[in-house]
Amino acid sequence: MAKKLLAMVLGLTMMIGLAGCSAVDTGSGSNNKNADTQVSVSAELLDATKYKSDKEPADWTIAVVVKDGTSDWFKRMQVGVDEFGKEKTVDVIQKGPANADAASQVQLVEDMINQGVDALCIVPIDPGALESVLKKAMENGIVVISHEASDLKSTLYDVEAFTAEDFGNAMMQELAKAMGEKGQYAQMVAYTTSTTHMEYSNAEYKYQKENYPDMSLINDTVPSAESSEKVDTAYGKAKELLKANSELAGFTGAASVDILGEAQAVEELGLIDKVSIVGVGTPNATREYVKNGTINAVCLWDPASAGYAMCNLAYKVLSGDEIKDGIDLEQDGYDSVKIQEGVNRCVLGNAPLILNKDNIDDYDF
Structure with missing residues (x-):
């Protein structure tokens, strides 16, 4: 699709009342003041067939804009992104x-639009804050593919390793096992505006209420704390929760930094044998804590595979390929994806990964 403003905007807009990639209610915890809730995206902009490029693949540029350019998680994602570029000569x-x-992420997207990239893969910090600028990208003929954004409207497809509900359920199962299915626990997310973090946490809470009656969430409120994607903040919030709640026996963490801060607090207070920790992380960052028993389980997907899959999906759209159930994005767990219609079109893989003492040394990232 040539880089030009799409000439016609149809009156039919994307329905936003359906379930997204997860059946979980993202809750009312969002304090986002930047979200543009008035943005609607036309059927014309969402027609993936309109984005077929008239250039050769070697002339394409695919940009990936992530939440944090310094974190281990997204450094690992870049491994997959770079691998894709080399394999496809893009x-x-x-x-x-x-x-x-x-706000900085919005500016990066603006920069990519100004550079005239052919496709933009986005992992949003705050999906609502990006709606307008991503719509602008699509109006300029740029393919937009997202990840961790099941309620983002301004995207052709949202790539997920699994449903947020299934992942949240898996984390609660691991926490319940570690806690002996009883006791109080706390939840941590990066921000309440982080869509998937809230979906994981709401799913955990719902699953706990339905399956583990002897467990309870501190203050019965999702989540218990926000880490702002910083280990030091996660540590401080975890320490505050532990000091204020003497019966606290477990933590979950939705951001990859959360369980690191929680582990620091638990070790400092001498509570390794009393408090269980389960959450998202990377093997290299959590290895010591897992092997000494401070962290019980690390739940994740391989961000390198997710980065590769996003780029490959953008490549297929630019190539004019039909995007349908069963397409192969050429990564383990994404070799026969499912398409689920909701707030956006979610491309679902089957790529969960649970690490513990027995298998963490099998992974190096």
Whole structure:
């Protein structure tokens, strides 16, 4: 599709009342003041067939804009992005703000639009804050593919390793096992505006209420704390929760930094044998804590595979390929994806990964 403003905007807009990639209610915890809730995206902009490029693949540029350009998680994602670029002989760029700031991420997207990239893969800090600028990208003929953004409207497809509900359920199962299915626990997310973090946490809570009656969430409120994607903040919030709640026996963490801060607090207070920790992380960052028993389980997907899959999906759209159930994005767990219609079109893989003492040394990233 040529880089030009789409000439016609149809009156039919994307329905936003359906379930997204997860059946979980993202809750009312969002305090986002930047979200543009008035943005609607026309059927014309969402027609993936309109984005077929008239250039050769070697002349394409695919940009990946992540939440944080400095974190281990997104450094691992870049491994997959770079691998894709080499294998397909396509120019790829990965950028991310240095401090997981939503306004900075919006500016990075603006920069990519101004550079005239052919496709933009986005992992939003705050999906609502990006709606307008991503719609602008699509109006300029740029393919937009997202990840961790099941309620983002301004995207052709949202790529997920699994449903947020299934992942949240898996984390609660691991926490319940570690806690002996009883006791109080706390939840941590990066921000309440982080869509998937809230979906994981709401799913955990719902699953706990239905399956583990002897467990309870501190203050019965999702989530218990926000880490702002910073280990030091996660540590401080975890320590505060532990000091204020003497019966606290477990933590979950939705951001990859959360369980690191929680582990620091638990070790400092001498509570390794009393408090269980389960959450998202990377093997290299959590290895010591897992092997000494401070962290019980690390739940994740491989961000390198997700980065590769996003780029490959953008490549297929630019190539004019039909996007349908069963397409192969050429990564383990994404070799026969499912398409689920909702707030957006979610491309679902089957790529969960649970690490513990027995298998963490099998992974190096």
